[in-house]
Amino acid sequence: QQQVKQSPQSLIVQKGGISIINCAYENTAFDYFPWYQQFPGKGPALLIAIRPDVSEKKEGRFTISFNKSAKQFSLHIMDSQPGDSATYFCAAPRRSSASKIIFGSGTRLSIRP
Amino acid sequence: NAGVMQNPRHLVRRRGQEARLRCSPMKGHSHVYWYRQLPEEGLKFMVYLQKENIIDESGMPKERFSAEFPKEGPSILRIQQVVRGDSAAYFCASSPSTSGLQSGELFFGEGSRLTVL
Numbered sequence: 001q002q003q004v005k006q007s008p009q010s011l012i013v014q015k016g017g018i019s020i021i022n023c024a025y026e027n028t029a030f031d032y033f034p035w036y037q038q039f040p041g042k043g044p045a046l047l048i049a050i051r052p053d054v055s056e057k058k059e060g061r062f063t064i065s066f067n068k069s070a071k072q073f074s075l076h077i078m079d080s081q082p083g084d085s086a087t088y089f090c091a092a093p094r095r096s097s098a099s100k101i102i103f104g105s106g107t108r109l110s111i112r113p
Numbered sequence: 114n115a116g117v118m119q120n121p122r123h124l125v126r127r128r129g130q131e132a133r134l135r136c137s138p139m140k141g142h143s144h145v146y147w148y149r150q151l152p153e154e155g156l157k158f159m160v161y162l163q164k165e166n167i168i169d170e171s172g173m174p175k176e177r178f179s180a181e182f183p184k185e186g187p188s189i190l191r192i193q194q195v196v197r198g199d200s201a202a203y204f205c206a207s208s209p210s211t212s213g214l215q216s217g218e219l220f221f222g223e224g225s226r227l228t229v230l
Contacts, residue, residue, distance in 0.1 A: 006155075034218065043117070043204050043221030044156065089155060100146065100169055101219060105155040 005025075005091050006104030014112050021053040021107045023090035026071065035075045036089040036103070044089060048075070050055065080111045115140055117204050118187075119222035120194045127230050132192040132199070134225040138207030145188045146182060146219060147173075150202045159203075162188060195229045 005024045015020045023033075034049035050057040050064040050073065057064045063076040077084055090104040118137040126132050138145050143164055148156040158172040162182040173180065177195075178228075182188040192199055206219035 041223070043206075043223045045219045045221065049218070098162050100158045100172070102158065103148075103156040 004090060004102050004104045006090050006107060008107060009105070010108040010110070012110045012112060013080045015080060015082060017080050017111075019075075019080045019084065019109055019111070021075045021088050021090070022050070022072060022076065023104050024070075024072045025092050027092075032093055033064070033073050034091050034093075034101075035062075035064065036091060038087045038089065038106075040086075047088070055063075081110075082111045082113055085109055085111045117142075117205055117207050117220050117222035119203075121225060123226050123228070123229060125228045126195050128196055129194050132195050132227055132229075134190040134192075134203050134205075134227070135176065135187040136190070136205030136222060138205075139189040139209075139220050142207035142209050142220070143206075144208045145182050146206045146208075147188075147190050148204045148206065150204060150224070152201075156204065159190070192227070193197050195227070197229045199229055200229045 002014055003026045007022050011019060034075045035047045036044035037047040038044040048059050048062050048064055050066050052066060053075050055066055061078045064073060066073045085110050089106050091101050095102045117139055120135050125131055145162045147159040149159055150156050160173045160180045161169040162180060164182055165184050177193045179191045190203060202224040204224045205222050206221045208219050
């Protein structure tokens with residue numbers, strides 16, 4: 001099974017700081033790279049996503065940076081807030097008719113007031 | 114509520130019993146996925162179904178686990194003769210046609226948390 005490797009496993013950031021979570025993938029059959037946010041006791045929800053023909057996508061305080069040659073993409077949360085405390089998953093869907101979406105192992109983010 | 118509905122939210126079973134988890138996808142969605150999340154771990158793909166068809170079950174254990182998505186009614190994930198290692202949160206997600214596969218957007222339910230005593 002294709003791998004999507006995510007780091008760090010956990011992250012503590014002061015309020016107002018920048019949170020950075022990284023993902024690396026192995027297979028070039030992925031053609032869309034989403035990030036999901038999951039709060040305790042809830043299901044994951046799509047936060048932001050990027051296509052590989054774009055190097056960066058920004059939505060409010062959230063930015064995805066994509067490095068196709070390095071097969072890496074990262075999530076940046078600017079001006080991190082306590083409400084951002086959650087678990088974040090990177091993911092990659094495969095470009096095939098019987099595909100599935102592979103998730104990274106998750107990063108537990110805690111924003112300290 | 115037009116979201117993905119899962120029930121029960123919490124289920125306790127003793128070893129050897131059967132667990133049945135149900136998932137009603139969002140209205141208009143014909144693709145259903147089941148994922149398992151162990152404590153402090155990520156989401157592991159189990160099975161992908163369309164109405165009356167299993168498309169990909171490569172992530173589902175060969176024994177004791179089965180899934181269906183009948184023409185009428187919810188998708189069901191069935192675990193027979195549960196063991197303690199089956200304790201986890203089971204999430205169902207849905208997408209409309211194949212767009213979810215291509216765009217990466219799945220709509221998740223709030224999960225069913227199975228505890229095996």
